[in-house]
Amino acid sequence: MEPAGQDEGQQLVERRIAVAGAFEGSEDIAVARDLARRFLTDVQAVHGLPVSARAMSMVQLAVSELVTNARKYAPGPCLLTLEVNGGAVEVTVWDSNPTPPAVLAPDPTRIGQHGLEIVMAVGQSFAVHREPVGKRITTAIVLADDPGGDPAGRRL
Template structure:
């Protein structure tokens, strides 16, 4: 795992006003999926301790789950390393996973009888947003997870209808 703590700025550039903190790492082996989850825990713990941003236990678990699913898919379906970036802004953490694969992910319709292949279905259910972008090389999946639970009791990321 290559690790770079951007702490709200790009190397050689001024801090971006629209994000509070950012961290990136490259992962090359499936054994590093646990390291990706550990990176999430350290990043979110730092947001609370250093920046005073509330992060619910639910959000901690959801972001770790989302990162695990996205990094697992990148390692499973694309050659070479993948790049994970976490950015905090607007009360959420944006998770971005780039890989060199050119095939866009297929999100299947919910099917409780299907064994396996529920990862993206789960990711979409717990995230505030879900985007897939083609890149000059490969693709990037970006999602956002709200960090604090709604005081009204609804799970963050889900709107009460």
């Protein structure tokens, strides 16, 4: 017997909206950004979820910065996962280096090494998790701008 309100064949678990890719060379950074753009285009076109222009740009920026850091500081491939969760897209990059990244204080005179600063500024959250091999860095970026016009993810 089916629970009340359940149509025959209706899924009890919501489908996961996610994509993943493995990247080995510096040329793959552009491929990772393209994967993020195509994923978010599908999130909107296929799944009907709103994706603001800001979210599209910020996810691609976060992907670029995180994959660049993984390629620069860790040997071997890195893995990128994008997953829609609670109105945001979680951007996760795994690499083989177990050393947590150094998050430097903002310094407008410093040349370079602003990637994590940028990721932390555009994301709603930021976390580093050690893994049995390597580490996993995750940030979440809100998909839709506030109906009042505030940019996605920005809280005053």
